[in-house]
Amino acid sequence: MSTLVVFESYWGNTETVARAVADGIGGPVEVVGVADAPTPLPHDVDLLVVGGPTHAFGMTRATTRRDAVKQGGRPGHEETGIREWLAELAPVPGLDVATFDTRASSVRRLPGSAARGAARSVSHGHVGRVVGTESFYVEDTPGPLLDGEVERARAWGGTLRA
Structure with missing residues (x-):
């Protein structure tokens, strides 16, 4: 079993979660930022974990990514986020996919989630079978x-391994 964890992160929080999830999964796991994520997926990947920040109640868009950088987030992938990367993937028979997001704890109860949006994208594009979604919380943006x-996050990764 080979796992690929793809993340989109502007302040490092989503990357930290991605690495913790990978630690929990164990085994052969590769963790990459979305700017370096492969398309198509390598043939030996049977678990894909995708995570990004929730912006404006869903996955980031070019405008929200540019806004994040203007607010002090790390530059470098304003044009391509997990939304665009997932849209490029072809269906992969037997692929399990889990999605996660990071979001501000102050909006914990509000609708909308990058994880749920990514899961819908995976399902609608028939990329693979969604096996889990989760949100992780930050104090502020x-x-x-x-x-x-x-x-x-590490414990959640352990459940994905099973």
Whole structure:
């Protein structure tokens, strides 16, 4: 079993979660930023984990990515996020896909989630079978992650391995 974890991150919080999820999965796992994510997927990947920040109640768009950089987020992938990357993927028979997002704890109860949006994109594009979605919480837009979220991400990764 080979796992690929693809993340989109502007302040490092989503990347931290992605790496914790990968630690929880164990085994052969590659973690890459969306700008370096392969298309098509390597033939030996049977678990794909995709994560990004929730912007404006869903996956990022070019405008929200540019806004994030203007607010101090790391530049470098304003034009391509997980939304565009997932749209480029062809269906992969037998592929399990899990999605996650990071979002501000102050909007915990509001609708909309990058993880759920990514899961819909995977389902509608017939990329693979969605096996899980999860949200992880940050204090504010730039973070930090709330206490316990890294451990929770690692534990969630362990459930994906099973």
